Amino acid sequence: SQTIHQWPATLVQPVGSPLSLECTVEGTSNPNLYWYRQAAGRGLQLLFYSVGIGQISSEVPQNLSASRPQDRQFILSSKKLLLSDSGFYLCAWSAGTLETQYFGPGTRLLVL
Amino acid sequence: GIQVEQSPPDLILQEGANSTLRCNFSDSVNNLQWFHQNPWGQLINLFYIPSGTKQNGRLSATTVATERYSLLYISSSQTTDSGVYFCAVVNSGNTPLVFGKGTRLSVIA
Numbered sequence: 353s354q355t356i357h358q359w360p361a362t363l364v365q366p367v368g369s370p371l372s373l374e375c376t377v378e379g380t381s382n383p384n385l386y387w388y389r390q391a392a393g394r395g396l397q398l399l400f401y402s403v404g405i406g407q408i409s410s411e412v413p414q415n416l417s418a419s420r421p422q423d424r425q426f427i428l429s430s431k432k433l434l435l436s437d438s439g440f441y442l443c444a445w446s447a448g449t450l451e452t453q454y455f456g457p458g459t460r461l462l463v464l
Numbered sequence: 465g466i467q468v469e470q471s472p473p474d475l476i477l478q479e480g481a482n483s484t485l486r487c488n489f490s491d492s493v494n495n496l497q498w499f500h501q502n503p504w505g506q507l508i509n510l511f512y513i514p515s516g517t518k519q520n521g522r523l524s525a526t527t528v529a530t531e532r533y534s535l536l537y538i539s540s541s542q543t544t545d546s547g548v549y550f551c552a553v554v555n556s557g558n559t560p561l562v563f564g565k566g567t568r569l570s571v572i573a
Binding site for chain 2: 386390394395396398401411440442444449450451452453454455457458460
């Protein structure tokens with residue numbers, strides 16, 4: 353069966369520091385991968401998605417970037433964190449756009 | 465792009481009560497999913513239902529694609545049903561899921 357991992361689970365970082373969040377999927381190949389942010393305790397904002405290695409689509413311009421160095425690895429990065437980057441970051445995968453999407457456990461980021 | 469509206473935004477139920485959550489969307493869809501986000505933040509798939517009706521235990525869902533809405537029914541609610549319920553759709557091609565803002569459900573004992 354497929355599983356999706358995210359780490360770290362929680363993170364407290366100072367403003368201006370770099371960020372690297374990692375997401376990996378097991379048990380499938382060539383998945384679609386997604387990064388979401390949930391800032392206000394309710395809505396999910398799609399940040400990036402990828403349909404293959406090296407293929408990244410950005411949905412919202414901001415100081416975050418994403419990379420997919422391996423088939424089942426998706427990384428969310430920032431060179432300098434802002435206070436507004438605080439939130440709950442969720443990674444998800446699906447076998448295709450029209451397939452069921454599955455979410456990881458999330459990373460809670462607090463920028464101080 | 466496609467718009468997804470969920471209602472009601474908040475719902476408080478007594479344990480054992482039934483409820484209906486609604487999801488309206490502004491265009492035709494090729495994919496519709498219902499999720500439950502528990503109080504710890506985990507998003508759990510409930511249904512993949514671009515059309516028709518499905519049931520899973522006390523939960524069932526119906527999507528009427530021609531009329532652009534989907535309903536999630538929760539029967540005999542339990543405190544563990546508390547959380548936020550999201551509807552999400554795919555409009556066409558390779559566009560990602562578009563989420564509604566969710567319905568926050570609180571079931572009290």
